Amino acid sequence: MTALHGSTQDISLRADVLVLGGGPAATWAALTAARAGAAVVLADKGYCGTSGAAAASNNNVWYVKDPAEYGRHFAERFRSGGGLSERGWTGAVLERAVRQLHLLGELGYPFPRKEDGTLNYATLRGPDYMRFMRQQIRRAGVTILDHSPMLGLIFDEVEGRVTGAHGITRDGARWRVAAGATVIATGGCAFLGGALGTNVCTGDGHLAAGEVGASFSGMEFSNQYGLSAAFSSVTKGLPFIWASYSRQDGSEIAVEDEDAFVSVARVLVDEPVFAVFDRASGDVERWLRSGQSNAFLPYDRMGIDPFRERFPVGLRLEGTVRGTGGIRLTGRDCATGVAGLYAAGDAASREPIVGGRTGGGSPNAAWAIVTGAWAGEAASRFATSLRGAPPLSMPPPDILRIADPVVAREVLVREVWSLRTNLFRSEAGLVSAQQALDAASRAPVAEGPTLLQARSARAMLYVARLAYTGALRRRESRALHQRTDYPQSNGRHAYRQVIAGTDALSVTAGPVAVEAIYSQEGMLP
Template identity: 35%
Template sequence: MSAIETDVLVLGGGPAGAWAAVSAAALGVRVVLVDKQRVGIASAAWGHRPWQVPPGAARDAAIRQAHRSGGELGDPDEMHRILDETCHRLGQLAAWGRHGGRANYFHALRRRLHGAGVRVLEYHPVLQLLVDRDGVVAGATGLRADHQQWTVRAGAVVLATGGCDFLAGGSDIHTGDGLLCAAEAGAQLSGMEFSSAYDLVSAVGTPVTFEKYYDDAGTELTDHAAALDVIALGHRVYGALGDLGGPAGAVDSFGWGPTAATAGSAERVSGAGAAVSTGRMGAAAPAGRVSAGEAAGSVGRVPLRPVLRGTVGGAGGLLTGADGATTVDGLYAAGDAAARESILGAAHAAGGQGGAWAIASGVWAGAGAARCALERGVPTTAHPVPGAGLNSRSRIDPRAVVGLVQEHTLPLRRSYWRSAGSLRDSIAELDALWPGAVLELGGAGPVRLQARQAAALLAVARWTKYSALARTESRGMHRRTDHPGAAQDWRVRLTSGGLDRIWVRTGADSRVQPVRAARLPVPRGRRPDSEDHDVSPDIRRGAGQLSGLATVRSDREVTELTGFRRTPGQESAVVRGELAAEPADRPADPGAAVAS
């Protein structure tokens, strides 16, 4: 088919993608939004009341609590900025919703997309990013519902495809496809070690949230983490139906719970970083599942089971700047696809925090992409970035790849309780599989999509394992049995990237210096790793956070190498760059913060 041309292409139709499209369209640019299913259907952030606390003492208290729960890796200044944006945009959304009556969040925002002239393409999963002759991201290509190819050329792209839950919930939505696409173009990631979030869900399918947990003896457990510890030891955990966390009274105009959004009512964040929503969108129980009322009359308490959320419930994702720009020119990221350490730190993603981040990051990325497109224009030619799982024929069953990835990610012994031994074992097996995924996965039509998703799951699993091995402490959701305590010198963020060779280094978030994507054609079915680019020295320390610059610039400067067996013919390493002083001949950065 002929390529569609637009100014801004948004990949992903959850709240972050929708807000990005609306924000970009407000600046007068043409916008196309594509989603792998229906817009708004599968996002983790739709069903929760976004974290919104007006300025004042309540907000200050909420931010202090969130900062503590996140292991002091979050950025209180950024939390204020996110809350400001969220409150402003939800006010706008309420005004838009009144035009159609008491519409809920999703329908109000979807109507706004239509009113803004955004072209929406549903059931259009993305397979590859496009880059121009200079390596700047210039669109994307993928499959339509009829398995034919679609192509959109654009002046800038917003990646809002969500995170990766390793198919733990049975849905093929959160498979990390966008993260793989971005990494193949040379993008860097951050916080991938914070990918071990588990939800406790009813073993009988009751669609409710519990505020308290109990063991076999009926003893109340202190928090979400204590409940997971009990399960990891082989015992059962229950939720009592008298402790349901659902709405108990009036709802607001979007179908959420009580309208007061204070530090204690919208979300209760435990010391372990787990969140319990007291205002989940009301919804009927799905067919075949037990409703809360039916369960209350029959069992009284409900057995719970852990379900891995991966980066969907964690903080890891693409490294972005204040305007959502990634480390690759022309590419922006929002929502779960972007690293959320600024708001979550090392904590489990609370429903409200995730909802607020989706709004704020979507607005910023959409506006940043629109400004980029207006300055750059739409390139006349672009070519796909080569990637894994895209061969014309498949010599590996994607299900075998998925099975191995799940074996090393889903069990509590693999992701909740980590150690150097278990992580090195996982890395060795996952690394050994990667060359085959690059050279042997592929096919046509739906098989091609399955192969691509399997490659993405494998790539994300490797980034999480390498990052977890590099962080030799326990903080927030990241728990090391061989390093059980939090270390003061580990109050830093880890960036990561690479495909054939994974790298991890200490670094900091904030403003990043864009780099170019891969420019030259590479042999079919395989691509070299992107350059190991440095993070810009123009980085502001987050309030209350010690953070440093990445100092590893080449293999000669590697200061620490983990010792596990390498796969024959493959170079793999976890690299930790020690913090270093600036060279004497480099002028001091006047914008850098001074440690207190």
């Protein structure tokens, strides 16, 4: 890795592989590429090891050691995800997740132990996990650029491929990295909805990927909301399994939907909703407080016993962080269809393993680990095949697409956070929201915001436009995507929606590899 020309303040580097992001997918990509012999640079918007959703809480992982169980896990996701997941992808992710978690143990990560004394590979303590991953990539020789958000990718028109990226540091210096291959692992987009750890999840990688020709799928399933106490940013769903819900007057709210947050939302659009974890036994209460301690800090600070006292609840938009949509992968090497560009983790569409339903919890954690490893391997292979080629040029970046952060936030709160528009969808509401998003994207940028703020504002508007474009085109209700004007699922619509473009968006149909499977409940198509 060698420094390029530049001022003493600006940073210019060369590497085999550039990884953008700092969460599980990014660190696994960096570690895997470095262990394969590649020179790696990782650039994170925050501080690698502490920023992002995974570092903020405990992580359950889809750990299935017995291949005979793969079919059952696939069947569950196939049903709940609207028939859009694929058995081949599911089996491959489950198999590789076991290998990677065992490697993590071999590297020294202190997994907790079960009552029988065996290691519990299905649980990762977020802060410890991400601190450990930072240590591992440093030991592997990865160069880390902390507090160095990416502003865009560098695309060499002559080479016809992505040749790196550029960004800005916390101190205002500019950085560029020329790389043989680049991995986007910048996380999902939560539209600044306020869920813990998602303040850095503003869709920057999505916009950069779209600008160089990458496409997206599953964007109509990006409307996942997280249940939380109204005074809390913690959207851990596990305690709410034991919750009862009621209105202001104490009358009970029945949970009739597969996702409790939908039943709560039906009432919450008009009036306050309250919850209490009164269905938990004493043993469950002790287990929850022990394993999900950060989830109970907000209650303790408010002097509320959530197992015995009612508390007001709210819904925080988690978007594609716990929804599904993202950059479309063309294969299990995590290629994007753009030469030299790979994607992993929440930045990539999880449709192949969860369909149109949230993968919140264990599938998401496994997906980040596995796609990070796959992307790191593929990026390393691609980059090392280019060794000996002439030095890469570093053309100046094109004029950046930006938006006014104040205008963007107003539109996002009104049109994207809105339960009426984004959760209970209709053509009239979606068309009106699209018009507002388009207008905000074209609005002049006022003086004052930083380049990063203006770029992230444009990225969030872009991801919202992708989501609503997909929602308008899918004229049915399926999994997370619910249309009040098309309340039924249409079997003929079991396809992927592939969206491409930046200013103008196009939508095409993509196939789903549906295989006949057998389970205890019978055969599914």
